[in-house]
Amino acid sequence: MLRSTTHAVFCSGVLCAATIEAAETNSFATLAERAFNEANESVRRQPTNVVAFISLAQTAFDWAEFARHDDRRAELAQRGIDAARRAIAGSPTNAAAHYWLGMNIGQLARTKSLGALKLVRELEEAFQRARALDEHIDFAGPDRSLGFLYRDAPGWPASIGSKKKAREHFENAVRLHPEFPANQLALLESFQEWGERQNFARQFIVAGKVMAEVRQKFTGPQWDVNWRDWDERWAVLKSEASEVGKPVQSKGRQ
Helix, strand or coil: CCCCCCCCCCCCCCCCCCCHHHHHHHHHHHHHHHHHHHHHHHHCCCCCCCCHHHHHHHHHHHHCCCCCCCHHHHHHHHHHHHHHHHHHCCCCCCCHHHHHHHHHHHHHHCCCHHHHHHHHHHHHHHHHHHHHHCHHHHHHHHHHHHHHHHHHEEECCCCCHHHHHHHHHHHHHHHCCCCCCCHHHHHHHHHHHHHCCHHHHHHHHHHHHHHHHHHCCCCCCCHHHHHHHHHHHHHHHHHHHHHHHHHCCCCCCC
């Protein structure tokens, strides 16, 4: 249904479990659980603090990334949804609250089949609202997330999928934050999926430069999981580039 909800649409700037080996996953899951518990305690101590509820929503999403069963993932996602809505009630124009509402709705959608379609409009609305309030949040997270949503959701009349809208949002994410690897990779993966070999070739060169240049910018333990994810996705894309020969010479749809 929303096939990119693990490492693409709903991968936060803090944690992303999609590509981590078992031992490392357990380690990062422990950190995610600890962060969630700390945020939960903060909410208990400050029951009207909007920032505390946003932190709880984010850490609920992050911990849910490591859930082994749908029931547990759904439970944590619902905790995140509830926390984000509490934050929105206290601060309706807080972009982060709307963004993490969308991220957790997406997390919940991973546990559904056809039922996930009922969440799509809520998901779209949350990201659109976050984007209207602050399009830069999480390195253009709203545009990146909307891009995956429109790319991977079924098309009309079943749902809201739209290649045109997906392209617009992915390109806007790259325009806003070209330095963020997830934005470059998302656009490159989409060109590959759409069979646009000429665009893939051009974006492949750009993404490669970014991956090399920013490795020293996003450093520290908080970025370790992301780099494992980005590097694995980049390796797949490099393999794709080698299969088509020299991509800069290929031709495709415009």
